[in-house]
Amino acid sequence: MIATLAGTQGLWFLSRGTGLVLLALFSVIVALGVAVANGSATRRWPRFSVVELHRTLSLFGIALLVLHVVTALLDPFVNIGWAATLVPFVSPYRTAAIAAGTLAVDLAGAVLVTSVLRHRLKFRTWRAVHWLAYAAWPLAFIHSLTAGNDLGIWWVGLIEWGCAALVGTAVLARVFGRSRSGRPPVKSPARRADEAMVR
Amino acid sequence: MSGNRFAGPAVPAVPAVRTGPRLLTGGFPGAPTSLHDHLARHNPLLTRLCRSSADALIEEVRLAGLTGRGGAAFPAARKLASVAAAGGRPVVVANGTEGEPASAKDKVLAATEPHLVLDGAVIAAAMVGARKAYIVVDPVVVATMEFAVAERVAARLDRVRLRVVPAADGFVAGEASAVVNWIERGVPAPRSTPPRLAERGLHGQPTLVNNIETLAQIALIARYGARWFRSAGTQAEPGTMLVTLTGAVRTEGVREIEIGRPVRDVLALAGGLSVPVSALLLGGYSGAWVRWPDVADLPFSAAGLAGVHAGPGAGLIAALPADRCPLVETAAIARYLAGESAGQCGPCLFGLGAISAELTSLAAGRPSSPDLIRRWLGQVDGRGACRHPDGAARMIRSALSVFAAEVSEHLGGWCTGPSSFPVLPFPYRRPA
Amino acid sequence: MMSRAARGAPGGRPPGLALLTVDPIACDGRGLCAEIAPELVTLDDWGYPIVPAQPVPPRWLTHAREAVRLCPKLALKLE
Numbered sequence: 001m002i003a004t005l006a007g008t009q010g011l012w013f014l015s016r017g018t019g020l021v022l023l024a025l026f027s028v029i030v031a032l033g034v035a036v037a038n039g040s041a042t043r044r045w046p047r048f049s050v051v052e053l054h055r056t057l058s059l060f061g062i063a064l065l066v067l068h069v070v071t072a073l074l075d076p077f078v079n080i081g082w083a084a085t086l087v088p089f090v091s092p093y094r095t096a097a098i099a100a101g102t103l104a105v106d107l108a109g110a111v112l113v114t115s116v117l118r119h120r121l122k123f124r125t126w127r128a129v130h131w132l133a134y135a136a137w138p139l140a141f142i143h144s145l146t147a148g149n150d151l152g153i154w155w156v157g158l159i160e161w162g163c164a165a166l167v168g169t170a171v172l173a174r175v176f177g178r179s180r181s182g183r184p185p186v187k188s189p190a191r192r193a194d195e196a197m198v199r
Numbered sequence: 200m201s202g203n204r205f206a207g208p209a210v211p212a213v214p215a216v217r218t219g220p221r222l223l224t225g226g227f228p229g230a231p232t233s234l235h236d237h238l239a240r241h242n243p244l245l246t247r248l249c250r251s252s253a254d255a256l257i258e259e260v261r262l263a264g265l266t267g268r269g270g271a272a273f274p275a276a277r278k279l280a281s282v283a284a285a286g287g288r289p290v291v292v293a294n295g296t297e298g299e300p301a302s303a304k305d306k307v308l309a310a311t312e313p314h315l316v317l318d319g320a321v322i323a324a325a326m327v328g329a330r331k332a333y334i335v336v337d338p339v340v341v342a343t344m345e346f347a348v349a350e351r352v353a354a355r356l357d358r359v360r361l362r363v364v365p366a367a368d369g370f371v372a373g374e375a376s377a378v379v380n381w382i383e384r385g386v387p388a389p390r391s392t393p394p395r396l397a398e399r400g401l402h403g404q405p406t407l408v409n410n411i412e413t414l415a416q417i418a419l420i421a422r423y424g425a426r427w428f429r430s431a432g433t434q435a436e437p438g439t440m441l442v443t444l445t446g447a448v449r450t451e452g453v454r455e456i457e458i459g460r461p462v463r464d465v466l467a468l469a470g471g472l473s474v475p476v477s478a479l480l481l482g483g484y485s486g487a488w489v490r491w492p493d494v495a496d497l498p499f500s501a502a503g504l505a506g507v508h509a510g511p512g513a514g515l516i517a518a519l520p521a522d523r524c525p526l527v528e529t530a531a532i533a534r535y536l537a538g539e540s541a542g543q544c545g546p547c548l549f550g551l552g553a554i555s556a557e558l559t560s561l562a563a564g565r566p567s568s569p570d571l572i573r574r575w576l577g578q579v580d581g582r583g584a585c586r587h588p589d590g591a592a593r594m595i596r597s598a599l600s601v602f603a604a605e606v607s608e609h610l611g612g613w614c615t616g617p618s619s620f621p622v623l624p625f626p627y628r629r630p631a
Numbered sequence: 632m633m634s635r636a637a638r639g640a641p642g643g644r645p646p647g648l649a650l651l652t653v654d655p656i657a658c659d660g661r662g663l664c665a666e667i668a669p670e671l672v673t674l675d676d677w678g679y680p681i682v683p684a685q686p687v688p689p690r691w692l693t694h695a696r697e698a699v700r701l702c703p704k705l706a707l708k709l710e
Contacts (some may be wrong), residue, residue, distance in 0.1 A: 036703060039661050046666040048701050123657065123705050391654050546653035549677040578675040584655045 011075035013169055017149045018068040022161055023144045025061045027163035029054060030137055031170040039179040055115075062112055065105065094147055101143035107136035215546050217257050219457040221431070221439050226311030233266065233268065234350040237314040241422055244318050247358060256421060257283065257326050261526040263425035264437045265417065269373070269410030270296060270483060270513035273565040273588075275417065278407060281397040282327040285405035291332035291359075292401065293320040295340075296366035297410040298373035300535075301624055302382065302515045305411055308454040309340040311413065313347035317361060319414025322421045324359040327407050332468070335378055335413070340546045370539035374585050375408040376400070377541070388541040389585035412441055433459040436500045444469035446518035446623065447476050453601045459498040465516065477521040478601065480623070482512020484532050485590025487597035488525065491518075505569070508597060516621055524616025526605050529598040530555065530562035531621035536591040542626035545590040550579035554595060563614050569599055645651055649709045651695050655679075657706035668694035682707075694703035 002075035018166040030056040041047045073080055080098055088099035114121060121134060141164065150156045224240065227233035232240075248256065261276030282289050297305040299525060309316055320332040336344050344363045351357055367387035370379050376390035379401045402407025409417075416438060420428050429437040436458045441463060442561045445451045449470025456465050462479070466472060487509035497503045501510050519525055537551035554575045560567035576596055579588040599606060608614060651671060651679045651680040653664075663692040664671075671691055686696045687709070 046663075047661060048663045048666050051663065051701050051703065119700075119705065126705075180675075290691045391656050487672040542680070543704065545677055546655070546675060548681075553676070575676065578681070582655060582675075582679070582681070 001019065005039060009077070011071045012077055015068060015071040015075055016150060018064055018071065019144060019148065020115045020150075022064050022068055023163050024135060024159060025057060025064065026140055028059055029057050030133065030167050031131065032057065034170040034174040034177070040046065058112075059113075064109070065108065069105065072163060088133070097146035100139045101147060104136045104143060106137040107132045107139070111136070141167075162190055207603070221527055222315065222412070222441060223310060223311060223453070223455045228307065228310040230380050231311050231313050234314055234347065234354060234356075237312075241318075241419075242517060244418065246318075246321050246325045246383045252327075253283065253326045253328070256322070259425050260326075260420055261430040263420045264435075265413065265420060265428065265435070267410055267433045268412035268440055268514070270299075270417065271373075271525045272510075275413055277410070278397065278531060279323065279326050281395075282329075282353075282407040283540060287404050289322045289324075289329040289405040290401050291320055291327065291329045292375075292378055292406055292408045293332060293334045293336075293380050293411050293414050294325055294373065294375065294408050295334070295336035296373035296378055298370040298539075299372070299513055301445050301517055302379065302443045302483060302513055303545060304443050304453045306340055306411055308415060309336045310343055311346050313416055314351070314392035315415040316344075316411045317347055317351060317357075318418035319409075319411070319416070319423075320361065321357045321359045322418055322597065323407060323409060323414055327405070329359065331406070332399075333362050333364050333382055334411075335366045336384070341365050342346050345582075348487050365428060370536065371585060371587050372384075373543050374587070376585070378408060379406060380518065388543055388588075391584045396514075425565070426541055431457045431547065433498070433500055433502070435502055440514055440623075442499070442511075442514040442516055444516050444518075446480075446516075447472055447520045448518055449473045449621045456499065459500045459503060461496050461498050462516070463495045465499050466518070468612050472518060475521040476518045477523075478519045478525055480517040480519065480594075483511045483514065483515045483590070484536060485587070485594050486510065486512040486515065486531070487593060489597075489602045492600055507579060508600075520622065522617060523622055524562065524605065524613075524614050525598065525602045526558075526562040526609055526614070528621045528623055529602070530558040530594060532623065533595055538596075540587060541585075544583040544588075546579045548584075550575055551588060551591055554591075556580070558595065561606065561609050562614075564614055568609070569606055569610070570601065649667045649692065649695070651698075652708050652710065653680055653682050654689050654706045654708070657704045659704050660707075661703055661705065663701050664698040667698045667701060671695060672698065 035050050037055050078093045078095050080091045083099055091098035110129050111133050116128050117133040118126050220389035230560045232623055233463040235600055244373040257276050257279045266272040295305040295309050309398050324332045344520035348361045377387045381387040396406045414587050423449045433436045439455050439457050460528040478488050478490050489507045491511050504510050540547045542548045557567050557572050574590045580592040664680050665674045675681055695709055699709050
């Protein structure tokens with residue numbers, strides 16, 4: 001089957017396809033992460049569901065990431081080498097571009113491990129590693145721009161721009177959102193008294 | 200085991216019952232009792248203890264019935280025993296921070312009898328197996344303490360290493376875990392209680408944090424024994440304590456009293472009341488208010504004051520002149536306490552602020568709701584990492600109930616006090 | 632003997648019952664716990680959770696565990 005797929009460039013398409021989907025997914029995950037940190041919620045999407053969605057999509061993203069990496073490595077047209085999965089700058093094919101992806105994978109792996117072990121770590125440790133996700137996204141973005149040849153296709157460019165816009169907005173929302181993580185803005189005593197009465 | 204294991208040569212005759220001070224025995228601020236005079240008055244204290252001697256000494260403290268003099272009145276022997284049993288490399292912290300603005304007893308004790316405090320720290324260290332003790336005192340008395348430590352080092356008196364640390368500013372800075380954080384990280388903020396300091400405190404080691412007055416009392420018990428200690432005070436609350444008398448008294452200051460003396464007699468030590476007084480604030484700024492007629496003849500002890508929902512606390516007695524408005528004072532203290540929140544826990548940070556704002560409106564005769572205050576008091580009590588919101592809630596609750604008449608007057612829009620400026624003291628915060 | 636008593640054994644709760652506690656310093660008042668387990672957690676006037684002082688009844692144990700798992704600041708504990 002692999003031979004058949006290889007013959008029709010299937011693996012290469014699969015790898016690039018999953019890569020694009022991954023970029024979009026990663027961008028959504030980052031945006032959701034910001035929503036969690038800012039405590040955003042709607043009536044249909046209470047905070048705990050935002051958190052769960054962020055986590056579920058992240059786990060799905062990891063699965064998709066595995067598929068993306070494996071299809072790229074199995075593809076006979078490009079020589080990347082298994083070591084390049086985790087070690088940057090060892091791929092003979094487009095060394096720098098693949099390295100960006102490798103570094104993104106490394107960081108994502110650290111985020112994954114610490115998140116799974118969340119309840120056994122100190123909160124500060126978990127948070128410090130989690131913030132590495134803000135470094136992983138640009139690396140993934142650079143990788144998506146440089147590791148493939150598809151920028152000529154119009155809708156690929158659209159996806160790239162869209163993802164960049166989404167993450168850019170999310171980062172701004174995070175910076176200018178809550179001044180202290182999750183703390184509600186201080187209400188004046190009169191306002192609090194009113195709300196207390198209503199409650 | 201022979202009888203004189205604690206004090207070296209012959210134990211002096213037990214001081215006559217009900218006589219003279221035990222802690223404040225002659226030093227003056229600016230002229231603290233020197234090491235030489237200290238050792239002349241009390242014999243040297245044997246501080247090299249084997250494990251069984253240390254345990255026996257802890258038992259002596261338990262028999263003496265000493266409770267903490269920092270305000271919480273926790274049994275001293277129990278704390279010593281938990282740190283002693285915790286293993287690791289224990290450390291002692293002598294807490295003389297005294298964040299309570301109107302209280303001065305720790306500063307006076309450190310300034311006049313530093314060696315008694317240091318004896319206590321050293322013997323407590325021997326009891327728990329510690330090699331190092333941090334002496335945290337107000338910056339005003341740091342020089343005196345350091346000089347006293349130097350005297351002892353020159354005399355090669357102690358095996359325990361003593362380090363004097365200037366205390367941090369602020370009301371919550373005196374809380375035990377806040378002191379530990381201050382020494383460890385330079386931030387005087389309390390910690391959440393699991394794990395307790397006796398198990399994991401300073402640098403992760405079992406830590407004994409005791410008020411310096413408690414340590415001084417321990418130093419006396421170690422020399423003279425439990426029976427001597429119990430010869431003063433009451434059966435349930437033995438010993439003496441230091442109190443700070445302030446407000447409408449003729450001579451404000453720190454006095455040493457036997458626990459259980461009537462409040463009137465205690466005030467007489469300060470020359471009595473200077474003007475007619477309507478109420479007293481007992482214990483501290485997070486203590487409780489009582490009407491003067493209700494409390495005048497009550498014993499100054501936890502048991503004696505329980506009936507009026509008050510307690511000796513950290514030994515503060517503040518007398519409020521009858522012509523001043525108690526709600527104005529309460530609101531001012533509430534604002535102060537709200538500002539002193541470490542800001543780590545939401546209910547304390549936001550709750551005390553809301554309560555003090557509403558209380559200020561009440562005190563100023565503006566529209567306000569005591570029911571809202573009571574609702575919020577219920578929401579802050581017990582919901583912080585330390586007892587700061589609890590203490591503020593206790594003080595304010597006592598004000599609302601004791602001064603119910605004034606509350607009605609204020610709701611009606613009028614106040615019997617002369618002005619809206621409070622008379623009780625607040626500290627000038629040293630710039631950070 | 633004295634040491635064990637001094638250390639303070641945990642309050643004699645029958646085994647199998649769990650107490651939901653919140654670390655007030657870690658808690659940021661995000662409110663997920665109140666969303667997940669409204670029958671256990673109510674919010675005070677500033678958005679911070681009030682947890683029951685009694686052990687969690689067995690029928691709400693699942694909700695309590697979910698709340699502990701999802702707290703963004705790891706402030707909740709079930710012990």
